[in-house]
Amino acid sequence: MVFNEKITNPAELRHVQGRIELYWIYTSGEAGDVFFKKLRDEGKFTASKCRKCGHVFFPPRIYCEFDFSETEYMEISGEGCVLAFSVISYDSDGNRLEKPEIYALIGMDGTDGKIIHLLGEIEPENIETGMKVVPVLKPKDQREGKITDILYFKPVS
């Protein structure tokens, strides 16, 4: 039947529309807790260093993925340099954004790690890879201990 009696009138075709509405809490974990509390309360950045190989992880985590040993926390400046950037004109639903967003892969100073976050206070045509950037945080009373406490990174003026 499938091969010789197909529906040829698209107006007859049926479907049902559905959606999934689901909610979670996502725990930040021990390393995330250390990072986000320090960011919220003191505006400071935390990385973690492997006790065995010395790799400095950012984002911080409690174990080293290279040799599976434990890490220790260390404070870093939160500054870094742009390793790559992209200028995005559409949101996740495919709608044009009023103003394009600039995402950047940023190498974090004093670490072997990176962050992916937004760039601000700069136009796309003025961005260069290797450019030094610093984080801009929400005012302290508005910080919630989330990655969005960092508004964006901006070039060093």
Next chain:
Amino acid sequence: MVRVAVVGAGYSGFNANSPDLSWKEITYEAAVRAYEDAGINPRRDIDAVVTCAEDFWEGFAIFDEFCPDQLGGVLKPTFTVTADFLFGLANGVMLIKSGLAEIAVVEAHSKASDILTFGNVVKFAYDPVWLRPVGRGHPFYLAALEKSYYSNLRGYCDYTYAEVVAKNRKNGRLNPDAPYSADLTADDVLSSEPLFYPLRKLEIAERSDGAVVFVLAKGDIARELNPEPVWIDGVGWNSETSNYDTMSFTAVYAMKAAEMAYDMAGIENPAKEIDVAEVDDRFAYKEVQHIEALKLAKAGEVDELLESGYFGRKGEIPVNVSGGSLSVGNLLEATGAQKALEIVLQLRGEAGRRQVDAEIGVAQVWRYLPTATGAVAVFSR
């Protein structure tokens, strides 16, 4: 040593949409064709079924419960691999090599046109604490960042990726099942707007629907079913890490997967021994990364080879002669299935007007954004 062969291949599609059939019916079509191709009765002959899917692409949970019937696999050992078809193929090979099955079926499909919120499903795979809440931009930003980082590292310019797009979209013109094939030039690509700078829309594979079913058999049985089956000589898979700060952004996952598959297949010099390759090109730069990772060219030398036609349909090593995902479309977890299918058709001499001369072929797939995971399979005739 037990050898494993592909004794049947069937597919349905590939189309930009398919509102007349449910995903199960598309799969059923592909399965009927595969069993006819293999000359077997699935209710009698198959020992195990492997399906490949990801719940979020399907829109419902516990996908594996939905799959025995349309494959003739009711009351048989069945499991789902939450990954691309090539990972399922590796599992099928293991089932047969271990002696748990003599005939095994591997399936993957895409009903991508059913997904109304594709960007959000992709974003749902991003780290919910560190990455997903950052900005409102389309998750293609991660591919754009990787393209930018990788290009700087290698010194490739946009013209190279535009050539990949032009090559693959043109190759697709000879493939009747390539809905996005087009007669494009590299200049057409370069003059299109970079909506996800530095990625242009034309560098991104659009979505498509379809299903692929393979019937695998143990060597002696394979020869009984088909005197000239296509052999699976090697399979490999690899994951780098889930962390963007330690990912290579140079497709090391594909290199490691290829090394595993080549080692199993006894391939020592891939650039000399591989006759045809289908690689993941769901973003044009990914094809370039994957050509390097499969060791079909040295790192940093793909641009010149591409320009010389080395990877063209009539070149030394045709890459994505099917038109690739850029022409056929992004088939989600069936992406590697379309690539393996093309290699099987090429090795059987059943590739029609796009037929190339090949004895050994390789299929490779990446697990899409935001992963650094992939699989490789080597086939021969």
